[in-house]
Amino acid sequence: MGKTVTKEKRLQKSHERVDKLFNWAENEKFSNSRKKKNGLSKTSYTGYREKMHALVNKYSEKFGEYEIVKFEKEKMMQLIREEFTNSFTQKAYTHAADFFTKASTQSTVFKAPVVLLDKRKMEEYWQTNGIYRRAKDSTVLKATHDDCKAVIEELKQSHSPYKSQAILAIELGRRIGSRIEGALSLRGKDIVLNTDGTATVHLNEKGNLDRWVRITNPEDVLYLEKLKGRLKKQDQTVMNPLHYRSGIHATNLMNQDKAAERLAKVTQSAAIRAGLSNPARKDEAGFSIHSARKTFCQTQVDHYSEMSKRELHGELDRRIEEQEKRIERLEKENYSFTSFREKYQAALERVNWVNKAQGIRRTTKERDLNHKELCLLLASFDSGHFRVDILRFYSQYFPATKKPRD
Known part of the structure; x- marks a missing residue:
C-alpha cells in the first residue's frame, strides 16, 4: 500500500x-x-x-x-x-x-x-515515414447567412442577459470572419474606415497571431461604422464585457474563456430552437458561433471565384506587397505577423511535392496553383488559416463561368 x-x-x-x-x-x-x-x-x-x-x-x-x-x-x-x-x-x-x-x-x-x-x-x-499534417475534420455546421439570421432571431427572443453579446459574436463572425476571442477583444480603434469605402479590421486571435481583414461589402462596412461610432472611446471593446450574474462571483468580470463558454451555451440553445442543432445527434454538425466564420469563408471564396486566374494573381501580389509593407512599418510594435509570401511558397510546395527533402515529387514538373487553389489560399488569408487544405472544411468552391480561367 x-x-x-x-x-x-x-x-x-x-x-x-x-x-x-x-x-x-x-x-x-x-x-x-x-x-x-x-x-x-x-x-x-x-x-x-x-x-x-x-x-x-x-x-x-x-x-x-x-x-x-x-x-x-x-x-x-x-x-x-x-x-x-x-x-x-x-x-x-x-x-x-x-x-x-x-x-x-x-x-x-x-x-x-x-x-x-x-x-x-x-x-x-x-x-x-511520409507522415504529413492534414486538416482535422470540422465538427460544426457550414452555415449560410440565412442560418446565422435564423439563430439571431431566436437570440432576440431569448431571456439570456448575454443575448446581445452572442448576436454580436455571430454578426462579426459572418461579416469579418472573427473567432470568438477576436469578437470579444475587438476594439473601436481596430476598425479603420478607408477613404475608398472599404474597411480594414485588425484581429488578434488564435496563436496570438495578428491579421488585417479588408471588408468591401457596403452593408458590412456600414455595420462596422455603426459599431465604431457608438463607442465613447476607441480603445473600448465593441462588445460589452460579460459579468457573472449570480453566485460567489456575482458582478465579477468573466475572463475570455468563461465568456466564450457562456456565449457558446446561449448560442446553442438558440440554434436548437432554430432547428440548426441537435445535441442528441453527436454525428451531425450543429450550429455554433464558429459556424458564422464558415459563412464568412464561403462568402470570400465566392468572391474570389468570380475573378480570372490573372486577376487572382494580381490580388495575391497586392496582398503580399501590402503585408510586407505592414511588417516593415509595424515590426517594432510586438505584432505577430504571417508572411503571405512564405505561405504561397508553402502552398506551391504542397501541390508539387510529396516529400521535397527526399526528392519525391507529386507532379512531373512544377505547376502553379490552379484557380480553385488560388481562391482558397486568398480566402485563407482572410480567415487566418493561411492554408488551402483547411478551407475545404469551411467552404465549397463553385467555379464561376463569367470569367476566363487563364
Whole structure:
C-alpha cells in the first residue's frame, strides 16, 4: 500500500511541476518562437498544458516512471509515435513537449533542463515515414447567412442577459470572419474606415497571431461604422464585457474563456430552437458561433471565384506587397505577423511535392496553383488559416463561368 501511495505522490508532484512551469510561462509571456515576441495566446498555453498532463499520465502508465525529471526522451518519442496514430495529434503533442523542454531551460522551476524529446528526430521520423499534417475534420455546421439570421432571431427572443453579446459574436463572425476571442477583444480603434469605402479590421486571435481583414461589402462596412461610432472611446471593446450574474462571483468580470463558454451555451440553445442543432445527434454538425466564420469563408471564396486566374494573381501580389509593407512599418510594435509570401511558397510546395527533402515529387514538373487553389489560399488569408487544405472544411468552391480561367 505504501508503495502505491509513493507512486501517486510522485505523479502528483510531476503534475504540480507541469502547472508551475506553465504558470511561469504565461506570466513571463514565454514563447519558443522568435515570431511570437509577445508570448502565446491563452488558448495555446492551455492546450500545451493539457497535453503535457496527458503525456505525464501516459508515460507513467507505459514505463512505470512517475517523476518527470527522470523521463527519457527516446521513450517519450516512442510513446508519441505509438499512442497517437495520426499526424495531426502526433505533431500537436510533439510541439507541447518541445515547448515544455525549452521553457524548462529558461525557468527556475527545475534545477536542470527537462529534455523530453528531440524535435528534429521526430521531424525526420515524419519525413521518413511520409507522415504529413492534414486538416482535422470540422465538427460544426457550414452555415449560410440565412442560418446565422435564423439563430439571431431566436437570440432576440431569448431571456439570456448575454443575448446581445452572442448576436454580436455571430454578426462579426459572418461579416469579418472573427473567432470568438477576436469578437470579444475587438476594439473601436481596430476598425479603420478607408477613404475608398472599404474597411480594414485588425484581429488578434488564435496563436496570438495578428491579421488585417479588408471588408468591401457596403452593408458590412456600414455595420462596422455603426459599431465604431457608438463607442465613447476607441480603445473600448465593441462588445460589452460579460459579468457573472449570480453566485460567489456575482458582478465579477468573466475572463475570455468563461465568456466564450457562456456565449457558446446561449448560442446553442438558440440554434436548437432554430432547428440548426441537435445535441442528441453527436454525428451531425450543429450550429455554433464558429459556424458564422464558415459563412464568412464561403462568402470570400465566392468572391474570389468570380475573378480570372490573372486577376487572382494580381490580388495575391497586392496582398503580399501590402503585408510586407505592414511588417516593415509595424515590426517594432510586438505584432505577430504571417508572411503571405512564405505561405504561397508553402502552398506551391504542397501541390508539387510529396516529400521535397527526399526528392519525391507529386507532379512531373512544377505547376502553379490552379484557380480553385488560388481562391482558397486568398480566402485563407482572410480567415487566418493561411492554408488551402483547411478551407475545404469551411467552404465549397463553385467555379464561376463569367470569367476566363487563364
